[in-house]
Amino acid sequence: MRRFFLSFLLLTMAATLFAENIHLTTPSTSLVLKADEGGSLQYVYFGARIQDTDVDGLEASGWKPQDAYPAYGQGNITLDALAVTHPGGDMTLDLAVESWTVRDIHEAADGIHAACDATLATIILKDKVYPFTVKVFYKAFQDVDMIETWTEITNGEKKKSVLLRRFDSACLPVRRGHVWASHLTGTWANEGQLVQEELQPGILKIENKDGVRNSHTSHAEMMFSLDGRPSETEGAVLGAALCYSGDYHLETVTNDTDYHRFFAGISPDHSAYELAGGETFRTPELAFTWSGEGLSGASRNFHRWARDHRIAHGDKERKILLNSWEGVYFNINEPTMDKMMADIAGMGGELFVMDDGWFGVKYPRNIDNSSLGDWQVDTRKLPHGIQWLVDAASGHKISFGIWIEPEMTNSKSELYEKHPEWVLNAPSRPLSQGRGGTQLVLDLGNPAVQDFVFGIVDDLLTDYPGIDYIKWDANMPLQSHGSTYLKDQGKLLIEYHRGFAAVCDRIRAKYPEVTIQACASGGGRANYGVLPWFDEFWVSDNTDALQRIYMQWGTSYFFPAIAMASHISAVPNHTNRRVTPLKFRIDVAMSGRLGMELQPKDMTEQEIAQCRKAIAEYKQIRPVVQLGDQYRLVSPYDRLGLASLMYVSEKKDEAVFFWWKTDHYYDQHLPRVKMAGLDPDRRYTVTELDRIGGPLSFEGKSFSGKYLMENGLDIPAYPSAYAEQVAMQGYSSRVLRLTAE
Ligand code: GLA
Numbered sequence: 095m096r097r098f099f100l101s102f103l104l105l106t107m108a109a110t111l112f113a114e115n116i117h118l119t120t121p122s123t124s125l126v127l128k129a130d131e132g133g134s135l136q137y138v139y140f141g142a143r144i145q146d147t148d149v150d151g152l153e154a155s156g157w158k159p160q161d162a163y164p165a166y167g168q169g170n171i172t173l174d175a176l177a178v179t180h181p182g183g184d185m186t187l188d189l190a191v192e193s194w195t196v197r198d199i200h201e202a203a204d205g206i207h208a209a210c211d212a213t214l215a216t217i218i219l220k221d222k223v224y225p226f227t228v229k230v231f232y233k234a235f236q237d238v239d240m241i242e243t244w245t246e247i248t249n250g251e252k253k254k255s256v257l258l259r260r261f262d263s264a265c266l267p268v269r270r271g272h273v274w275a276s277h278l279t280g281t282w283a284n285e286g287q288l289v290q291e292e293l294q295p296g297i298l299k300i301e302n303k304d305g306v307r308n309s310h311t312s313h314a315e316m317m318f319s320l321d322g323r324p325s326e327t328e329g330a331v332l333g334a335a336l337c338y339s340g341d342y343h344l345e346t347v348t349n350d351t352d353y354h355r356f357f358a359g360i361s362p363d364h365s366a367y368e369l370a371g372g373e374t375f376r377t378p379e380l381a382f383t384w385s386g387e388g389l390s391g392a393s394r395n396f397h398r399w400a401r402d403h404r405i406a407h408g409d410k411e412r413k414i415l416l417n418s419w420e421g422v423y424f425n426i427n428e429p430t431m432d433k434m435m436a437d438i439a440g441m442g443g444e445l446f447v448m449d450d451g452w453f454g455v456k457y458p459r460n461i462d463n464s465s466l467g468d469w470q471v472d473t474r475k476l477p478h479g480i481q482w483l484v485d486a487a488s489g490h491k492i493s494f495g496i497w498i499e500p501e502m503t504n505s506k507s508e509l510y511e512k513h514p515e516w517v518l519n520a521p522s523r524p525l526s527q528g529r530g531g532t533q534l535v536l537d538l539g540n541p542a543v544q545d546f547v548f549g550i551v552d553d554l555l556t557d558y559p560g561i562d563y564i565k566w567d568a569n570m571p572l573q574s575h576g577s578t579y580l581k582d583q584g585k586l587l588i589e590y591h592r593g594f595a596a597v598c599d600r601i602r603a604k605y606p607e608v609t610i611q612a613c614a615s616g617g618g619r620a621n622y623g624v625l626p627w628f629d630e631f632w633v634s635d636n637t638d639a640l641q642r643i644y645m646q647w648g649t650s651y652f653f654p655a656i657a658m659a660s661h662i663s664a665v666p667n668h669t670n671r672r673v674t675p676l677k678f679r680i681d682v683a684m685s686g687r688l689g690m691e692l693q694p695k696d697m698t699e700q701e702i703a704q705c706r707k708a709i710a711e712y713k714q715i716r717p718v719v720q721l722g723d724q725y726r727l728v729s730p731y732d733r734l735g736l737a738s739l740m741y742v743s744e745k746k747d748e749a750v751f752f753w754w755k756t757d758h759y760y761d762q763h764l765p766r767v768k769m770a771g772l773d774p775d776r777r778y779t780v781t782e783l784d785r786i787g788g789p790l791s792f793e794g795k796s797f798s799g800k801y802l803m804e805n806g807l808d809i810p811a812y813p814s815a816y817a818e819q820v821a822m823q824g825y826s827s828r829v830l831r832l833t834a835e
Pocket residue numbers: 419449450462497567569613614615616632635
């Protein structure tokens with residue numbers, strides 16, 4: 095696919111060359127590097143866009159150039175981006191700038207991502223003694239405020255290998271002075287939890303060593319609020335996202351100098367990478383941005399870049415779907431599937447996804463302890479096979495999607511019986527098994543396994559071209575280090591993810607159109623190293639609306655609503671047993687990529703009617719939610735009793751405002767929420783969506799954008815007309831559509 099087979103087109107020199115300085119720009123930011131021949135590559139400035147004429151004065155104004163890609167061996171006493179051992183044992187590097195180029199590039203659209211114009215700086219660093227080269231790349235997007243940086247590390251020895259001990263993608267210096275970090279933590283069913291802390295002397299280390307599901311417990315992204323305590327709307331913010339599907343580390347070092355140093359890269363901890371003579375190692379991209387509009391501003395930059403350049407089909411509205419998992423779990427059969435399709439179609443949905451449980455011949459997949467790898471339909475459950483389901487969906491005028499977990503198998507499976515050598519396990523040790531006590535991870539570093547995994551998708555999509563959507567799951571960590579294929583076990587973790595990328599590339603080259611969801615025990619694959627091939631991710635297995643407010647809030651720091659699958663589910667919630675009103679569940683799900691995760695046949699007529707109406711209304715606001723700009727207004731993490739955010743269309747002619755009450759105490763006095771992102775000079779008419787009570791006082795009235803941004807609207811927690819189902823349970827929520835006159 096294009097992202098990995100770039101055809102660079104040499105155009106004009108866009109960046110300006112000021113003596114030895116490289117000045118790269120995006121619409122609102124500047125990156126200035128100093129690349130003196132024979133000296134080290136220096137990072138001088140990254141922030142608000144400056145004039146070319148200001149570049150010369152940067153150092154005089156106090157910016158102190160910092161090593162842009164520090165390598166171990168020349169006296170740096172903290173961390174380094176790169177550390178190696180040369181043949182013979184020398185552990186030092188001394189990298190100097192040999193040459194550099196800056197050129198404009200154009201990448202054509204490829205059916206998955208839109209066309210892209212960027213300025214690419216390539217700086218070649220050479221060791222002063224050894225035949226060892228590092229190319230450092232900075233790709234500055236011309237339409238969004240984002241720069242991607244990565245390196246190519248080449249061992250120029252003829253035969254002897256060099257051991258890579260640390261191989262980060264980048265190091266970003268951050269000027270000290272009341273800097274706060276925001277990052278995400280969590281666990282299964284509680285992903286995307288926001289953590290905010292002031293940077294203190296020492297190392298703030300964020301890492302993931304799951305091997306597969308790299309966003310459950312931590313995330314590969316960070317933001318730094320540069321002007322003191324984090325604010326959603328004000329102050330300078332630097333944000334960074336490591337685009338890697340495997341293990342990583344992000345380390346922010348604060349020592350006795352004027353700069354924090356942020357390092358990000360593949361975790362070297364369980365990889366001893368022998369770089370052969372002549373071999374080049376490419377590090378994953380670190381995407382970084384700057385905004386003067388607070389955390390929300392930096393998020394909007396990530397969202398735009400994601401939609402325009404990083405996630406699959408980021409410019410295409412997503413279908414409203416019903417997923418079968420929480421509705422029926424493994425109890426798949428034809429009449430049930432058909433009825434669910436009819437039900438979601440009847441509510442205005444556009445897609446039905448059949449989850450786990452449809453496959454396995456010798457071993458039927460009735461619980462989670464068998465059959466992964468045996469991707470043949472279980473005709474005891476589905477006598478007429480997949481095509482019957484595709485046809486049934488089309489009869490209901492909706493599309494059909496299917497669940498697979500292609501990187502995995504079970505010890506109880508025909509695949510494992512045939513190919514025990516295809517699973518990862520430490521040699522000479524008993525099988526280390528995961529989910530269901532039997533699950534195993536396939537050795538994706540093995541080309542034969544890659545062919546098999548590609549074949550799963552290829553067979554499904556070739557045999558049933560009507561399949562519109564794939565839910566690609568991955569439900570266990572890489573828990574036993576051992577490959578019978580690889581000679582060098584030190585490469586196992588990295589080769590797994592190269593294999594994953596190679597398979598995804600093949601799938602996308604052949605099937606650019608199909609929608610693919612990344613799921614990994616819920617939100618284990620919310621990561622930009624995965625998303626180039628995937629359209630969206632499952633945020634969490636926890637569909638409880640209250641907890642989702644927190645999870646989706648955190649996740650929205652880096653990921654756009656269009657990528658966040660957000661489903662209305664039944665109560666009591668299947669994960670935490672909480673009972674919330676249907677309105678509340680709808681109002682939370684509508685703020686992301688709306689779907690349903692329940693058994694419609696268990697719903698009352700009234701609930702069905704409410705969902706039908708909500709789906710029709712979501713279709714009206716879908717372009718704004720999925721393609722608009724997000725403004726986070728009041729954070730649930732601030733514990734003010736509510737959370738609120740809104741989406742505004744690019745032309746600022748449409749907006750949607752979400753308001754959710756998060757605490758329930760008598761006589762609470764909730765803050766009035768000021769809106770953001772509107773055109774101050776236009777007037778907006780307010781209409782409530784998913785309305786179940788009488789009209790609010792401002793229903794149908796219009797207000798100027800200026801008024802709404804300076805004052806907001808006072809949302810009553812429980813107006814007298816509010817239906818009982820909400821008031822009784824203490825939950826309250828509002829969705830307001832704003833249409834410019
Ligand atoms: C994982 C996913 C769920 C569901 C199950 C099926 O847990 O996160 O959504 O698909 O697997 O086994």
